[in-house]
Amino acid sequence: MPAVDAQPHPFSFALESVALLVIDMQRDFLLPGGFGESLGNDVAQLSRTIEPLSALLAAWRSYGLPVIHTREGHLPDLSDCPPSKLARGGIGEKGAFGRILVRGEYGHDIVDELAPRDDEIVIDKPGKGAFYATELSDVLEKLNTKQLVVTGVTTEVCVHTTVREANDRGFDCLVLSDCVGSYFPEFQRVGLQMIAAQGGIFGWVADSPTLIAALSAEEPK
Ligand code: TIU
Numbered sequence: 001m002p003a004v005d006a007q008p009h010p011f012s013f014a015l016e017s018v019a020l021l022v023i024d025m026q027r028d029f030l031l032p033g034g035f036g037e038s039l040g041n042d043v044a045q046l047s048r049t050i051e052p053l054s055a056l057l058a059a060w061r062s063y064g065l066p067v068i069h070t071r072e073g074h075l076p077d078l079s080d081c082p083p084s085k086l087a088r089g090g091i092g093e094k095g096a097f098g099r100i101l102v103r104g105e106y107g108h109d110i111v112d113e114l115a116p117r118d119d120e121i122v123i124d125k126p127g128k129g130a131f132y133a134t135e136l137s138d139v140l141e142k143l144n145t146k147q148l149v150v151t152g153v154t155t156e157v158c159v160h161t162t163v164r165e166a167n168d169r170g171f172d173c174l175v176l177s178d179c180v181g182s183y184f185p186e187f188q189r190v191g192l193q194m195i196a197a198q199g200g201i202f203g204w205v206a207d208s209p210t211l212i213a214a215l216s217a218e219e220p221k
Helices: 050-062 083-087 136-143 155-168 185-200 208-216
Strands: 018-023 067-072 121-125 147-153 172-181 204-206
Touching (some): 018 050, 050 067, 050 147, 050 208, 067 136, 067 155, 121 136, 172 208, 204 208
Parallel strands (some): 067 121, 147 172, 172 204
């Protein structure tokens, strides 16, 4: 059983019961000219995650382990978007990459470097958390998943919400510091601290080279 050197203590997982979650690595959050940047955000704080995440995906896929991607977005008629979210603006409006966070639009999809493979699961979610109003619980039950390695954007929004949801549902979550990103360096730092504080109040934190090294010591399943 691999054990990853992590905060606040080593994270152990079994190859038979672990899955990788890649949260919302969508063009509209990551690319210059997209929705995120149009809000005044520094997208370089997010795009620095693409390279380590690509390397992690290559290692993970070589072990045949499950990968689940998520995308935040809404139906074209926005019927699944709560009025409070709609009122804050942006969603459904015309952006540089199509209607913002609307399913089927170019900006809603995942960046080319991290494109899901045909055998990987893609969960479309209307909220910040990946469990709310999605099939994720059923998917994880079918996979017999007990532990999640969590990556993606943004650290303090969709990653945090999903990790909190997962923790409450009994999953152990390892969050990879170099594979999650926030537009705000302070939120990145504090967001990671919040996960591992108080004895790992809702998760563990390590970096991807440490996880890849632990994985490399194992035989593929
Ligand atoms: N995926 C995700 O985090 N959605 C957001 O809207 N994040 C922001 O930080 N805005």
